[in-house]
Amino acid sequence: MRRRPSRLVRAVVSIAAVIPVVAGCNAQVNGMAPEPATPHLTVVVPQGTMAPLPEAALDEPPPSFTGLQERIRQATEDGRAAGADISVTVLDRSTGQRVSNGNDRGVAIASVVKLFIADDLLFRDEPLSEQDRESFDTMLRVSDDSPAEVFWNRGGGSAIVTRVAQRYGLTGTRPPGNGRWFNTISTTADLVRYYDMMLSGAGGLPTQKAEIILDDLAASAPVGIDGMMPGGVYPQRFGIPDGLYEEPVAVKQGWMCCIGADWVHLSTGVIGPDRRFVMAIASDQAAGAAEARDTITEAVKTMFPDGAI
Numbered sequence: 001m002r003r004r005p006s007r008l009v010r011a012v013v014s015i016a017a018v019i020p021v022v023a024g025c026n027a028q029v030n031g032m033a034p035e036p037a038t039p040h041l042t043v044v045v046p047q048g049t050m051a052p053l054p055e056a057a058l059d060e061p062p063p064s065f066t067g068l069q070e071r072i073r074q075a076t077e078d079g080r081a082a083g084a085d086i087s088v089t090v091l092d093r094s095t096g097q098r099v100s101n102g103n104d105r106g107v108a109i110a111s112v113v114k115l116f117i118a119d120d121l122l123f124r125d126e127p128l129s130e131q132d133r134e135s136f137d138t139m140l141r142v143s144d145d146s147p148a149e150v151f152w153n154r155g156g157g158s159a160i161v162t163r164v165a166q167r168y169g170l171t172g173t174r175p176p177g178n179g180r181w182f183n184t185i186s187t188t189a190d191l192v193r194y195y196d197m198m199l200s201g202a203g204g205l206p207t208q209k210a211e212i213i214l215d216d217l218a219a220s221a222p223v224g225i226d227g228m229m230p231g232g233v234y235p236q237r238f239g240i241p242d243g244l245y246e247e248p249v250a251v252k253q254g255w256m257c258c259i260g261a262d263w264v265h266l267s268t269g270v271i272g273p274d275r276r277f278v279m280a281i282a283s284d285q286a287a288g289a290a291e292a293r294d295t296i297t298e299a300v301k302t303m304f305p306d307g308a309i
Contacts, residue, residue, distance in 0.1 A: 243301045
C-alpha cells in the first residue's frame with residue numbers, strides 16, 4: 001500500500017480561509033487553473049507566538065544541552081528497540097552548536113517538501129490569485145496535498161527541489177526518482193540547514209517572505225487530512241509539538257505509509273519564543289500508525305524530558 005502524505009482538513013484551529021476538503025489518495029487536481037493573477041502574494045495570517053528573529057546572538061548554551069548527546073543516544077537506542085530507525089539533528093542558532101545522532105541517511109520526506117514548494121513559489125515571485133493565497137496557507141497549516149500538486153506542477157516539478165537545494169546548499173537533498181513530490185529525498189541535517197538559512201535570509205528568500213511561511217507553520221493545525229485514514233484525517237502533533245509541549249513551535253510534519261513495511265514520520269521546525277532552536281527528526285518503523293507516532297514523540301521527550309529546551 002502506498003500512503004500519500006497529508007491532505008486538507010477543516011482545521012480544528014482557526015484558519016483564515018474556508019477551504020473545501022479534497023478526498024482520495026492521489027491528489028488529482030483537475031480544473032484548478034488559477035484565477036486572474038494579483039501582483040504579489042499577500043497572505044493575511046493570524047500571528048502565532050513566535051517572536052521576530054533575534055537581533056543579537058547569545059553566548060551561553062541552554063542548560064538542556066548539557067547531556068543532550070547522551071539523551072539523543074538513549075532515544076535512538078530506545079527507538080531501535082521498538083523497531084524504529086531514528087535520525088535527528090538539533091541546532092542552537094545562537095551558539096552554532098549542532099547535536100545529532102550521526103544517522104544522516106536520506107529519507108523520503110513526504111509533506112515536508114511542501115516547505116520547498118512554498119519557498120520556491122515565493123522566491124520566484126509568481127503572481128497568485130486569491131484562491132492560490134488560500135491554498136498556500138492550507139498546504140502548510142493542514143498539509144493539504146491538492147495545492148501542493150498544483151504548485152508542484154506549475155513550478156516545474158522536480159526542478160523545484162533542484163533549485164531550492166542549490167540555493168541552500170543542501171548536499172543530501174535530491175528530487176524524487178519518480179517525479180512525485182512526496183518521494184523527495186533529504187536528511188535531517190539538510191532540513192535543519194534549510195530552516196536556519198531561511199530564518200537568516202542566507203538562502204535567498206527575503207525575510208518578509210520567510211515570515212509568511214513561518215506564520216503558517218506556527219498556525220499548524222492539530223489534525224491534518226489523510227484520505228486513507230478513518231474519517232479522512234490524521235493527527236499531526238507527533239514529535240516536536242507534543243514532545244516540546246512547553247515551547248512555542250512552528251512546525252512542518254510529514255508522514256507516509258508504506259515504505260516497505262514501515263510508517264515514515266518526520267517532525268521539523270523552529271522552537272522557542274526567539275526562534276533560537278531548529279530541530280528535525282525522522283523515524284521509520286514497521287508498526288501501526290499510532291505506535292509509530294508515539295515512538296517519535298517519546299524520542300523527543302527523552303531528549304528534552306522537561307518539555308522545553
